[in-house]
Amino acid sequence: MEIKVELNQNLKSKAVLEKGELPFGHIFTDYMFVMDYAPDKGWHNAKITPYAPLMLDPSTSCLHYGQMFFEGMKAYKRTDGQIAMFRPMENMHRMNLSAQRMSMPEINPDEVLEGLEKLVALEKDWIPSTPESSLYIRPFMIGMDALLGLRPSSTYKFIIILSPVGAYYGKDGLAPVRIFVESEYVRAVRGGTGYAKCAGNYAGSMLSQLNAQGHGFNQVLWLDGIHRKYVEEVGAMNVFFLVDDTVITPALSGSILPGITRKSIIEICKDWGLKVEERPVAIDELAKAYDDGKLKEAFGSGTAAVISPIGELTWGDKVMKLAEGKPGQLTQRIYDEITGIQYGANPDTRDWVKIVSHN
DSSP: OOOEEOOOSSOOOOTHHHHTOOOTTSOOOSEEEEEEEETTTEEEEEEEEEOOOOOOOTTBHHHHHOOEEEOOEEEEEOTTSOEEEESHHHHHHHHHHHHHHTTOOOOOHHHHHHHHHHHHHHTGGGSOOSTTOEEEEEEEEEEOOBSOOSSOOSOEEEEEEEEEEOOSSOTTOOOOEEEEEOSSOOSOOTTSSTTSOBHHHHHTTHHHHHHHHHTTOSEEEEEOTTTSOBEEEETTBEEEEEETTEEEEOOOOSSSOOOHHHHHHHHHHHHTTOEEEESOOBHHHHHHHHHTTOEEEEEEEETTTEEEEEEEEEETTEEEEOGGGSOOHHHHHHHHHHHHHHHTSSOOTTOOEEEEOOO
C-alpha cells in the first residue's frame, strides 16, 4: 500500500514529556494516519498527515446513528531502546470483528499495521522514556455519508491518532479499587454489540459509572442483561477471579469484549500450570466463595491499566474485601509478567512483541 506523508510545518513542543505529567488522552502528537473508503475504490488515499480537526457535514451519518468503532493499543520504549507494540495483529483482527458487527468495511490488517508502524516510527520522539509510560494508539472508523437516512453509510474514514501517556498507577504501584455490582443498568446483551468496540457501548455505561462514583466507588461490575445474575465485565475491562487455586473469567458469550490482555492472561496462567476456567460466573457463586474463604483475588484487565486489582466488591448490602486491600500475589505476578514483556525486562517467548523499525 502506498502511503503518502504530508509534512507538518508547525511541530509541537515536546517539553511536556520531560515533566513526567501526562494525563491520559489529553496530549496528541504531530501526525495522524488517515485513509478513505468508497464502494468503487475500496480503501484508498492512505496518508500520514498533520494532526488537525476533521471537517464534518452536520448531517454526517456517524453523528446521528452511531456507526463508529475504535481500538486501543500502545507503543513502548523498551529497556534496550527499541520501540515495540504488544500483539498488534490481535487489534487488527478485533477491528474487523467490530466492522462486521457495525456493517462497516473491513480493513486489510497487514496494510493498516504497515501504516501504523510508519506513523509510530515518524513520531518516535513522542514516546515517553519515564517508567511504565507509553504512546497510546487510538485507531477508529466513522461513517461519512452526509444524509439523514437510517442505513449503513457507503463512505468511511479510518484514522489513527497517538497520545503520550504516563504510568497508569503512581509511585505506590497497583492501586486496588472499590467496585459496586450494578443491578439496575446493563452494559450489553447477547445478540447486541457487546463484543464490538463501538462507541455506543461506552456512552451507555457512563450513567452507571457516575452513580457508582457518587457513592464512593471507582467502577461498576456489570451483570448479564437477561438474568441479572452472571458477571460480565468490570467497568470497561474484562474481569478475573482467583477462587482457591483456579483462575476464573466469564466466557465470551457475545456480550463481552474479547480483550487482548484477557487472552494474554489466560495463556500466561496456563503456561504457569494454573487451572483456568472460562465459564459463566454467577455473582451469588462469588459471594458464597467469599463467605467460604475461597475468593482470594479479583482484578480487571485491559490495555490502559493492564491489570486493575479489585480491593472491595459490594453487592447490595454485602461487602467483600479482598487481599487486605492490596494487590494479590497472582495479580501482581501477572502484571509484572505482561509489563515485563512489553518493556523488554522479560523474555518474549510467545512472539507477542512487534518491534517497530525506526531507522
